[in-house]
């Protein structure tokens with residue numbers, strides 16, 4: 397089995413790459429940090445690496461061999477601290493890596509997935525609710541989840557399966573930047589186990605931790621005006 401993972405140099409993607417390599421998969425690990433890619437190869441010489449910026453359309457390498465699994469995990473988070481003085485460039489950076497780059501990867505690599513294979517989009521539970529300061533991140537992830545939902549309808553007749561991953565808080569360099577409390581924070585090991593298990597079960601939505609997602613989905617049932625009142629009192 398052959399899996400390509402973007403964002404494999406850190407956090408959730410790195411853990412997934414190591415876990416799949418341990419399971420004997422042929423792993424293609426993508427990232428920009430060459431040192432981190434080299435250290436992955438030192439641990440598992442069979443891991444192949446692709447080093448390039450996913451937001452650069454022209455840099456995508458074509459894949460020589462077919463793959464069974466495409467995990468589009470790379471992403472970034474920056475908060476909009478002052479919505480009144482909207483930072484369009486910050487907005488663009490986040491939309492580019494979290495959403496536009498997914499489109500690039502789908503164009504370049506989707507046709508290399510074997511029939512019966514799967515594409516996995518790593519979105520976020522942040523896309524479930526409008527959260528303070530998440531104008532860029534939340535919008536990108538809400539759109540990504542929509543993209544996964546519609547892709548799953550369109551790709552089914554072609555024998556391709558789709559999963560979307562909605563994590564709560566996972567302890568990674570991305571969340572280390574957060575200065576607020578992160579309830580039910582889990583490790584990358586736990587997150588990777590949830591994702592691998594969900595993929596093995598053929599699930600469309602792979603969301604975790606279960607209690608955190610349950611609370612988010614209950615809050616989502618509130619009338620928007622009630623949620624807006626609650627959200628303005630949140631300090632994220």
Ligand SMILES: NC(=O)c1ccc[n+]([C@@H]2O[C@H](COP(=O)([O-])OP(=O)(O)OC[C@H]3O[C@@H](n4cnc5c(N)ncnc54)[C@H](OP(=O)(O)O)[C@@H]3O)[C@@H](O)[C@H]2O)c1
Pocket residue numbers: 402403404405406407408409426427428429430432448449450451469470471472473493518519520521522562563564565566567568569570571
């Ligand atoms: N951590 C959480 O609590 C959490 C919760 C919900 C969803 N997620 C999602 O899970 C995914 C992984 O997040 P993480 O927490 O593991 O983050 P992370 O530790 O910061 O890792 C992000 C990865 O994305 C890669 N990346 C970022 N920009 C890139 C670019 N322009 N081109 C190529 N690679 C790029 C980075 O590679 P290089 O540095 O080598 O470029 C790195 O490997 C993201 O999509 C994130 O939104 C995370």
